[in-house]
Amino acid sequence: MAHLLGGESLAISFGTRTVLDGVTVGLNEGDRIGIVGRNGDGKSTLMRLLAQRLTPDAGRVTWRRGVNVGYLDQGDVLDGDLTVGAAIVGDRADYEWASNPTIRDIMGGLVADVDWHAQVHSLSGGQKRRVALAKLLIEPHDVIMLDEPTNHLDVEGVAWLARHLKTRWRPTEGAFLVVTHDRWFLDEVCNDTWEVHDGIVEPFEGGYAAYVLARAERDRMAAVVEGKRANLVKKELAWLRRGAPARTSKPKFRIEAANALISDVPEPRDTVALSKMATARLGKDVIDLEDVTLAYDGGDPHAKPLLDGITLRLAPGERVGLVGVNGAGKSTLLRLLSGDIAPTSGRVKRGKTVVPAVLSQDVRELDDVADLRVIEVIQREKQTFTVGSKELTAGQLVEQLGFTNEKQWTRVSELSGGERRRLQLLRLLVGEPNVLMLDEPTNDLDTDTLAAVEDVLDGWPGTLVVVSHDRYLLERVTDHQLALLGDGKLRDLPGGVEQYLALREAALAAAEALPGQSPQDAEAAPAAPGRSEAEKREARKELSRIERQLGKLAAQEEKLHAQMAASAEDFVRLGDLNAQLNELHGQKDELELAWLEASEVLE
Structure with missing residues (x-):
């Protein structure tokens, strides 16, 4: 994969506090990277350095010749006196952008319900965010950097943005960096994670779920004394393994170590x-x-x-x-x-x-x-x-x-x-x-x-x-x-x-x-003409059948988790059990979709 941009031996301090110290990172075509870390540890600072919006105290940032970088600020930087249309497309004529299907899709996904002639200062926080995103995304950038893009967006807006980023480029083209606290979004769009902490940047393979698992393994291997933080990581790990296990398929390290970590962790809530x-x-x-x-x-x-x-x-x-x-x-x-x-x-x-x-x-x-x-x-x-x-x-x-x-x-x-x-x-x-x-x-x-x-x-x-x-x-x-x-x-x-x-x-x-x-x-409005009584009877039967099957699958899932906890030292056995668990989750997803379809008949 071709190199797009990077930073070498980057260091920066604010006052007496060193935020980044000797950091070297690079961004290649195909990279989809989420940046995580505690507030104040330097996530936005790192991204601003790589975007050449901030000058490091030491080290250097280099871009490949001709690379086009787009940046979404965390705050509102739009000119409030402009109309929505002018803020997004400038003085371009409608036919210049409306003939592009990609741009039309962006407009429809982000600003379809926003008054094109309204002034930006009159918009709500969520509308301003969508206008800023539309302005950024309609341009043909090679690299996109997003600082808290989900702030002020509703669930629907976040889902649309995730779909767009996943389909914007081919898998081996383009790249983006995103700083966000939205863990679902990180899992949905990122294939790598950078954790910024203690002046360094530590890379992890996979999205948020993989990062949590890998960090728990890192803490276990290093015998970290930082007990309180590790306990929170273990609890988060237990949630990911039990509540949303499909998210844990990306990590490459030993699965038995992760299961051993959570074997004594109770359910999140009694x-x-x-x-x-x-x-x-x-x-x-x-x-x-x-x-x-x-x-x-x-x-x-x-x-x-x-x-x-x-x-x-x-x-x-x-x-x-x-x-x-x-x-x-x-x-x-x-x-x-x-x-x-x-x-x-x-x-x-x-x-x-x-x-x-x-x-x-x-x-x-x-x-x-x-x-x-x-x-x-x-x-x-x-x-x-x-x-x-x-x-x-x-x-x-x-x-x-x-x-x-x-x-x-x-x-x-x-x-x-x-x-x-x-x-x-x-x-x-x-x-x-x-x-x-x-x-x-x-x-x-x-x-x-x-x-x-x-x-x-x-x-x-x-x-x-x-x-x-x-x-x-x-x-x-x-x-x-x-x-x-x-x-x-x-x-x-x-x-x-x-x-x-x-x-x-x-x-x-x-x-x-x-x-x-x-x-x-x-x-x-009704989505369809009223259902007949015969259709409703069949739907009730189907719901009853599906619920019985879901109950059986839940019992099997609980049994598999118990077997996995008991097999923490047997890697081969653990792999077999994990394959069974993934197959069970596939069956469960199909049944839940069928349940929703049947329930809609009764509404």
């Missing part, structure tokens, strides 16, 4: 025990929305309500993920649940023992403690805190979420965006709420911190509602997902995020087939 604790704290009633409608008509009596006739009953210890297009009303639904706003009609019923807490997107709640130090903020709330069966001091809890002894004495006003989110989450938890609502909690957090947050949430026994575009987080900390599809209705997603994306894709296709109809209208 669902039964947490449910009992939640019931004891909450009683039978939590929060019920009954036929709730919320209308923002702006004086237009014919305007559609934002939320229309929604009924939702939260149970003690329930863990719900909420997805939907930008502007569908996800944050508004959280505000209804928390009592910040009242519905236009319908009833909101709260249990007498409910103590809600909301992590908002902008964490302005910390403004009133800006002059305090991190540890003082937590100690002012509470001195000790129980996580699962463990009792931690405020200092121990703060350290568990990544605040070192030095950072604990930093003033809140000096914290980064990710550190502020961590602190506000801690502040909410030490207030001992029993209903926790998180609005885009992954913003500005690195992958290590996300694993730490998930670890804390695993032992938290209350009711949890999470709004997020981070598919990995939703699958990891919630037990089922719901969708607001933009028509004011709330829909259950037994098939998870994949079902949501399929529904959106079908709605968009229907909207294209019916000019003048919005995707939201298409989602609200």
Whole structure:
């Protein structure tokens, strides 16, 4: 593969802190590389150096002659006074770009619902991000560098971007670097991972799942003393092996070592025990929305309500993920649940023992403690805190979420965006709420911190509602997902995020087939004529048959995991068992797809 660009012996410091020290890396055609590491360790700095947007203190960056590099900034750098069209295509005539099918696909995937003549400053954060991506992607770059491209994108936008990057070039052509905290995205698009830590860059083969497995092996081989971090890695590894084992097919190192690492790691959550604790704290009633409608008509009596006739009953210890297009009303639904706003009609019923807490997107709640130090903020709330069966001091809890002894004495006003989110989450938890609502909690957090947050949430026994575009987080900390599809209705997603994306894709296709109809209208409209009773009876039989088969496969899967744990020293046996497990997962995927198809007949 031809070399595109690289850095040799790169070193850079900011003040007295050395961020990168003697780093040598290269990018070849066909490389699809994700950059991970803790906040502040130098991920964006490395990418800016390679893009020649920053000059190193030592070393040099070289590009192959004629290489074309495109760069997506983490922040908003578009000219707010330009129209959307001018920001994307400049002064080019429509026929110059509209005749290109690739550009048309990019426009349709990113900015189809954005007003072409609107000024950029009038757009939402998600719309600005999509405009910036469209501006970058329509150009014929050899190398693309993306700094947090999924920020402000909804689940649908992230899925589209992943598909585009996977098909943009042939496998041996082009290259990209991406800095992101979105672990599903890393797994979906990357074939290599660079970890930036302690001034160096360490390469790993594969996406995020492979990186977690390889890092766990590295820690095991090196007998790392860093116990707390290694325990989090082990827990993340256990989730990947048990919850999404298909993701672990890329690593090349010894599988038996990985299985030995997790043989003593319990399931992420003891669902039964947490449910009992939640019931004891909450009683039978939590929060019920009954036929709730919320209308923002702006004086237009014919305007559609934002939320229309929604009924939702939260149970003690329930863990719900909420997805939907930008502007569908996800944050508004959280505000209804928390009592910040009242519905236009319908009833909101709260249990007498409910103590809600909301992590908002902008964490302005910390403004009133800006002059305090991190540890003082937590100690002012509470001195000790129980996580699962463990009792931690405020200092121990703060350290568990990544605040070192030095950072604990930093003033809140000096914290980064990710550190502020961590602190506000801690502040909410030490207030001992029993209903926790998180609005885009992954913003500005690195992958290590996300694993730490998930670890804390695993032992938290209350009711949890999470709004997020981070598919990995939703699958990891919630037990089922719901969708607001933009028509004011709330829909259950037994098939998870994949079902949501399929529904959106079908709605968009229907909207294209019916000019003048919005995707939201298409989602609200029947997808097909009413099913006959005979079809419904057959569908019920099929569902019953599939569910029995899925139950048998679940038992077989559990048995295989037990056999793999017992065969950690027998590599040949372990390979055979792993092959059986992969075959079983293939059968399971086919059955789940059939289940979804049958369930749609009954809707």
